Amino acid sequence: MGTSIEDASSTDDVDAFIYEVTGPVVGPERRPGEAYIEDAEPGRTGEEAGHEPAGREVGPSPRPTWTADVPRQSALSRSAWTDTAHLQRVANVATPTLVTGDDSLRAATRTIDTDWRRDGVQPVAESGWRRWVYFASGKTLNLGENPSDVSARELDRQLQTPIEDEFSLGIVQLKGGAAKTTTAIGLGNAFAEVRTDAVIAVDVNPDRGNLARRTRSRTDSSVFTLLGARRPNRVQEVRAHTNETPAGLEILASAQDPATTQAFSADDYHAVIDIVKDFYSLIVSDCGTNITHQATQAVLRRADALVIPLDAKNDSAEEAVAAIEYLHSAYAKDPETNQAITDDQGNTQWLYRHLLARTIVVVSHQRPGKRMFDVDKSLAWFKERVMDVHVIPYDPHLEESSEIVPERLDPATRLAYRELAAKVARLFPITYSTGSLRRAG
Numbered sequence: 001m002g003t004s005i006e007d008a009s010s011t012d013d014v015d016a017f018i019y020e021v022t023g024p025v026v027g028p029e030r031r032p033g034e035a036y037i038e039d040a041e042p043g044r045t046g047e048e049a050g051h052e053p054a055g056r057e058v059g060p061s062p063r064p065t066w067t068a069d070v071p072r073q074s075a076l077s078r079s080a081w082t083d084t085a086h087l088q089r090v091a092n093v094a095t096p097t098l099v100t101g102d103d104s105l106r107a108a109t110r111t112i113d114t115d116w117r118r119d120g121v122q123p124v125a126e127s128g129w130r131r132w133v134y135f136a137s138g139k140t141l142n143l144g145e146n147p148s149d150v151s152a153r154e155l156d157r158q159l160q161t162p163i164e165d166e167f168s169l170g171i172v173q174l175k176g177g178a179a180k181t182t183t184a185i186g187l188g189n190a191f192a193e194v195r196t197d198a199v200i201a202v203d204v205n206p207d208r209g210n211l212a213r214r215t216r217s218r219t220d221s222s223v224f225t226l227l228g229a230r231r232p233n234r235v236q237e238v239r240a241h242t243n244e245t246p247a248g249l250e251i252l253a254s255a256q257d258p259a260t261t262q263a264f265s266a267d268d269y270h271a272v273i274d275i276v277k278d279f280y281s282l283i284v285s286d287c288g289t290n291i292t293h294q295a296t297q298a299v300l301r302r303a304d305a306l307v308i309p310l311d312a313k314n315d316s317a318e319e320a321v322a323a324i325e326y327l328h329s330a331y332a333k334d335p336e337t338n339q340a341i342t343d344d345q346g347n348t349q350w351l352y353r354h355l356l357a358r359t360i361v362v363v364s365h366q367r368p369g370k371r372m373f374d375v376d377k378s379l380a381w382f383k384e385r386v387m388d389v390h391v392i393p394y395d396p397h398l399e400e401s402s403e404i405v406p407e408r409l410d411p412a413t414r415l416a417y418r419e420l421a422a423k424v425a426r427l428f429p430i431t432y433s434t435g436s437l438r439r440a441g
Contacts, residue, residue, distance in 0.1 A: 122142050122144050123144065125144065125145050125149060128148070130146055155419070159195065159421050163197070163282060166273075166277040167283070167305075168273070168299075170287060170306045171306075172306055172307075173287075173310065174289055174290075174291055174322055176289050178311050178316045178319065178364075179364035180286060180287075184211065184286040185201065185214055185251075185404050186392070186417040187417060187420055187421055187424065188201045188247075189404070191421050191425075192245070192249040192250075193247045197281045197282070198235060198279060200242065200284070201249060201250070201251050201284040201286060202269075202283060203223075203251070203253050204269060205289075206290070207289070207290075209253070211253060211254070212253035214404050215244070215245045221242070222254055223268065226238070226272065227272065231275065232279075238276060245404065245406075246406060246407070247406050252272070264295050266295060270298055270302070273302060285303075300352050303355060305355070306327075306358065306360070307359070307360050308359060308361045308386075310362070310364070312371060313373050317373070317378050324359075324361075324382075326352075327353065328353055328356060328385075330350065331351060332349040356385060358427055360387055360424065361382040362391075363390070364398075367399075368394050390416070397410075
């Protein structure tokens, strides 16, 4: 037996309510800039939204300006109307709300259950067992990307950080055989593989550097042939004087004749950089072992960041320590009196101390096996004095001291150079033409 109408508070009240929610609904006259929408949040009335609810007329009325599309409730049993929750749901759906301006936009936005701006297609794994399962199932079972694919894409994004102005990176060490040239090429290759703009490495070693000999040579030109030629107007004219690695890194060699190596002055370096900066946004300068040489001094003055490489052995680490101490203690001197130059407050004008906060020490394992070198203790010492410390694992291909082919490196080595490049990319200047942001550091 159905529920009696007496279960409600009043028969007349229930009948009036039924007629009100099923009868015609008359909205106010539409005015320019106003729109009718259904309340997007259940239970939110017009008064709560800051608007008067739409007017209603009981009884016969002319054809309404707008009517809510509400199902006729006569087919429902009378017992359903005694359900207060059901009555509330029907009332919420049937009540139109007059909104204007931003309220209309916010309400319309809340009615979107899915974000149409997102791609709902799950990416396919580029490698690993997930990719095998995807093709073995006839492309019906997609388990998504491998975590390694996601991290590799994030590294690419960091390495592709745009550079509005040129960024100069110096590679300095006081000792040969410290993987200085290897670090310069490995770091440059990591950037050149993924960046759309050109990357160049300049050999600033006055003692006949071997940067160009670690790649496939295509020209005998050097920094001096570039300086002696007509000033280039296109990047192709610069590439006539450079070598290129398989990864796309351009290399501008130093003079190969020992009789002319000492002629590489600070003015020569500044002139070279003034040329290549018009075509290359990222410039890697591989210095010699004499940190006080005028060419190396020119590199330090123009550097935005430094990398100090060292082999995982004591003598190489000691030279890296000496380089850091020099950067910390070098100060401006009067060329005539050789006395320290001070500012108005009497403070010494330090030359390169600010670069320590933008310096990365790179420890390379150039020999296999464990060596008599406390890597952890050295890392702790360097971390207290520079921005960061990075470790490159041993790789037999790098030990060959010949042309470096990225495809022949172990995956762990390639990843280590990419992660090193990502640390350098965090130092890229963030500048915009609007002038709202300035060069970092």
